[in-house]
Amino acid sequence: MVKAVVLGAAGGIGQPLALLLKANPAVTALGLYDIVNTPGVAADLSHISTPAKVEGYLPPDDGLAKTLKGADIVVIPAGVPRKPGINAGIVRDLATGIAKHSPKAFVLVISNPVNSTVPIVAEVFKKHGVFDPKRLFGVTTLDVVRASTFVGEITKSDPTGVVVPVVGGHSGVTIVPLLSQSSHPLPSSFSATDLDALINRIQFGGDEVVKAKDGAGSATLSMAYAGAEFASKVVRAVKGEQGIVAPTFVHLDAAAKKTLGVELDFFSAKVELGSRGVKTILPLGELTDKEKGLIAAAVPELKTSIEKGERFITESTQKL
Numbered sequence: 001m002v003k004a005v006v007l008g009a010a011g012g013i014g015q016p017l018a019l020l021l022k023a024n025p026a027v028t029a030l031g032l033y034d035i036v037n038t039p040g041v042a043a044d045l046s047h048i049s050t051p052a053k054v055e056g057y058l059p060p061d062d063g064l065a066k067t068l069k070g071a072d073i074v075v076i077p078a079g080v081p082r083k084p085g086i087n088a089g090i091v092r093d094l095a096t097g098i099a100k101h102s103p104k105a106f107v108l109v110i111s112n113p114v115n116s117t118v119p120i121v122a123e124v125f126k127k128h129g130v131f132d133p134k135r136l137f138g139v140t141t142l143d144v145v146r147a148s149t150f151v152g153e154i155t156k157s158d159p160t161g162v163v164v165p166v167v168g169g170h171s172g173v174t175i176v177p178l179l180s181q182s183s184h185p186l187p188s189s190f191s192a193t194d195l196d197a198l199i200n201r202i203q204f205g206g207d208e209v210v211k212a213k214d215g216a217g218s219a220t221l222s223m224a225y226a227g228a229e230f231a232s233k234v235v236r237a238v239k240g241e242q243g244i245v246a247p248t249f250v251h252l253d254a255a256a257k258k259t260l261g262v263e264l265d266f267f268s269a270k271v272e273l274g275s276r277g278v279k280t281i282l283p284l285g286e287l288t289d290k291e292k293g294l295i296a297a298a299v300p301e302l303k304t305s306i307e308k309g310e311r312f313i314t315e316s317t318q319k320l
């Protein structure tokens with residue numbers, strides 16, 4: 001039995017993500033929460049002939065508590081795209097709800113900026129005494145999905161089989177694709193300029209979509225796919241499947257900092273997932289000088305974003 005919950009379920013990401021979770025036969029219950037439209041989205045999805053029982057709630061009458069009751073996995077795409085500052089409070093309030101109503105759930109944060117919203121969730125959980133770093137994940141899978149797609153195009157391969165680790169964080173230069181570790185090596189004709197262009201395309205893939213949507217938002221469908229992929233990996237690992245590895249933005253303890261060689265509280269690393277969430281944070285592996293330079297460039301921005309998120313909670317006088 002797996003109950004999955006989507007917070008922000010009526011949004012551009014939330015709706016297709018809820019659809020993909022409803023289509024996942026391992027999901028037996030699906031709870032949907034948003035400040036608008038969730039009863040309609042839930043009614044619509046409930047007609048799909050897969051096992052998950054769907055319920056949708058709005059804020060009145062303890063809707064958040066009802067949605068979260070019994071949740072095993074909570075995915076958060078709530079918020080506003082590309083409006084800095086607003087999502088911090090939204091994520092803080094939803095994290096408070098999770099701390100109170102489903103503190104044992106695996107929590108997957110999609111809401112941007114991931115480099116700050118994940119530390120926000122961690123600080124809220126700490127305040128409530130329920131922080132388990134093994135169960136909190138920032139979803140950076142879209143960067144991995146984009147890297148696979150673009151490398152698939154270049155190497156003329158089916159992108160579903162292309163594996164490219166992407167580490168660091170989820171915004172601009174904090175996104176570090178480890179192309180030297182791609183399952184499908186780049187052709188020998190690929191020049192340094194080509195490599196720079198590919199790295200840039202992966203790091204700023206979000207801008208490509210924002211520009212093409214021309215005022216109608218940011219990536220939603222590819223993000224829903226990526227979010228459902230990562231959620232599915234967590235569910236499979238929790239059910240006992242071994243050897244599932246995915247990059248995700250997680251909390252680093254002293255040992256993990258040493259393994260990765262970064263002095264940061266959070267980092268997107270290759271993580272082996274297990275029945276209790278994070279099983280092992282894997283080393284970065286052999287890096288080219290170029291990749292070492294990309295990591296060095298990512299660290300200061302990551303540090304600032306992480307500290308910003310942490311301070312948003314620790315220096316806030318508001319009662320949670």
Ligand SMILES: NC(=O)C1=CN([C@@H]2O[C@H](COP(=O)(O)OP(=O)(O)OC[C@H]3O[C@@H](n4cnc5c(N)ncnc54)[C@H](O)[C@@H]3O)[C@@H](O)[C@H]2O)C=CC1
Pocket residue numbers: 007008009010011012013014033034035036077078079080081082087090093094109110111112113114139140141142143170217218219220223
């Ligand atoms: N991690 C990643 O790779 C990516 C993250 N994102 C981020 O995901 C977030 C959502 O993006 P979209 O779905 O396109 O936005 P959207 O505006 O289409 O949907 C957001 C939904 O959140 C809901 N919401 C707002 N406040 C809420 C609250 N307090 N409680 C529950 N629901 C609430 C809204 O009503 C709306 O339905 C944004 O922050 C965006 O930047 C987007 C793409 C990729």
Ligand SMILES: O=C([O-])CC(=O)C(=O)O
Pocket residue numbers: 081082112142205206207209210218219
């Ligand atoms: O760029 C954005 O605003 C949304 C996002 O995180 C992405 O597409 O990777």
